[in-house]
Amino acid sequence: MSILKQKTLSKPIEFKGVGLHTGEKVKMKIFPSAPNSGIAFKRIDLKYNNLVIPNVYNVVNATLCTTISNEFGVKVSTIEHLMAAMYVLGLDNALIELDSQEVPIMDGSAKNFVDMIMATEFEVSDIPLKFIKMEKSVSIYKDSKFIKIDKSNITLDIDFEIKYKNPLIGTQQNKVSVYQDDLTDTLNSRTFCLYEDIAKLRKAGFAKGGSLDNAIVVKDKEILNDEGLRNDLEFVNHKILDCIGDIYLSGYKLIGSIKCSQGGHSLTNELLREVFKDKSNFSIFELKEKSLPHSFINKPLLKSIA
Numbered sequence: 275m276s277i278l279k280q281k282t283l284s285k286p287i288e289f290k291g292v293g294l295h296t297g298e299k300v301k302m303k304i305f306p307s308a309p310n311s312g313i314a315f316k317r318i319d320l321k322y323n324n325l326v327i328p329n330v331y332n333v334v335n336a337t338l339c340t341t342i343s344n345e346f347g348v349k350v351s352t353i354e355h356l357m358a359a360m361y362v363l364g365l366d367n368a369l370i371e372l373d374s375q376e377v378p379i380m381d382g383s384a385k386n387f388v389d390m391i392m393a394t395e396f397e398v399s400d401i402p403l404k405f406i407k408m409e410k411s412v413s414i415y416k417d418s419k420f421i422k423i424d425k426s427n428i429t430l431d432i433d434f435e436i437k438y439k440n441p442l443i444g445t446q447q448n449k450v451s452v453y454q455d456d457l458t459d460t461l462n463s464r465t466f467c468l469y470e471d472i473a474k475l476r477k478a479g480f481a482k483g484g485s486l487d488n489a490i491v492v493k494d495k496e497i498l499n500d501e502g503l504r505n506d507l508e509f510v511n512h513k514i515l516d517c518i519g520d521i522y523l524s525g526y527k528l529i530g531s532i533k534c535s536q537g538g539h540s541l542t543n544e545l546l547r548e549v550f551k552d553k554s555n556f557s558i559f560e561l562k563e564k565s566l567p568h569s570f571i572n573k574p575l576l577k578s579i580a
C-alpha cells in the first residue's frame with residue numbers, strides 16, 4: 275500500500291452531539307467519497323442548495339470558530355477540529371452529512387473524531403496525493419499579532435505563541451512538526467474560554483452549547499473543570515489544532531513552516547488568501563515515491579500522510 279495515495283473511509287461513521295455555539299443537537303455522518311473530490315459538507319436538514327465546500331474563500335466568519343457558507347448563504351460552522359482530525363489522519367476525501375448548521379463539539383478537542391476515524395479502515399485509491407509547497411514567504415502583521423509562512427523541505431511546522439493577561443494561561447509557546455511528531459497532545463487539547471467572557475458570549479448568541487464537558491473554563495488562577503488540564507500546554511496546543519484544521523481549507527497537504535503569535539481562525543484564513551493571491555508564492559505537485567528524498571522511506575514518519 276502506498277502511503278502517498280489518496281484515502282477515504284471504507285464505511286460511514288456517525289457522531290451525535292451538540293453545537294458549541296448553536297446549542298442544537300446534531301447528527302453527523304462521514305461517508306467515503308471518490309478520489310479528488312476532497313472534503314464536502316451536506317446539510318441534510320435542508321432540501322436544496324445544501325452542499326457546502328470548505329475552501330479558503332468560503333469562510334464567512336472566523337471570529338470564534340470557522341464558519342463556511344455556499345453561494346446560497348447555507349452555512350456549516352465550527353468545522354476546524356474535525357478538519358484537523360482528517361488532515362492529521364490523512365483522510366483526503368469524505369462527504370460529511372449533518373442535520374444542523376454546526377459540527378458537534380464533542381469534548382472540545384479532536385479526540386472523538388480521531389478515535390472513530392482511526393477505528394475505521396481506510397480505502398486507498400490509485401490517485402496520488404497533492405501538495406501545496408510554499409516557494410516564498412508570506413506574512414500578515416496586525417498590531418502585536420502576526421502569522422507568517424516560509425518554505426520548508428518536506429515538513430509542515432507550526433510554531434505558535436499565545437499571550438493572555440490571565441495569569442494561569444499567560445504566555446505559552448509550542449512548535450510541532452505535523453507529519454513527524456506524535457500529535458496526541460495537540461489532538462486532545464480542548465477549546466477554552468475565560469469565565470468572565472461566558473456571559474458576554476451568551477448575550478451575543480454564542481456558546482449556547484458550551485459546558486465544562488466541552489471547554490476548559492478559566493477563572494482567574496483556577497481551572498473550573500474537575501479533571502484539570504490534559505497536558506501542560508493545552509491552551510497553545512489547542513490553537514495549533516485550530517491552525518491545522520484551518521489550513522486544511524487550502525484543499526491539499528501543505529509543505530511550509532508557519533510561525534504565529536496570538537493568531538486564530540481569521541488570521542490563518544487571511545494568510546491563506548494572501549498566499550493564493552500570487553501564483554509564484556507556491557506550487558502544487560504530486561509527491562511520487564520516485565521523487566522522495568533518500569531519508570524519507572527510512573523514517574517512520576508522515577503518519578498523517580499515511
Ligand SMILES: [Zn+2]
Nearest residue numbers: 354465512516
Ligand atoms: Zn478550536
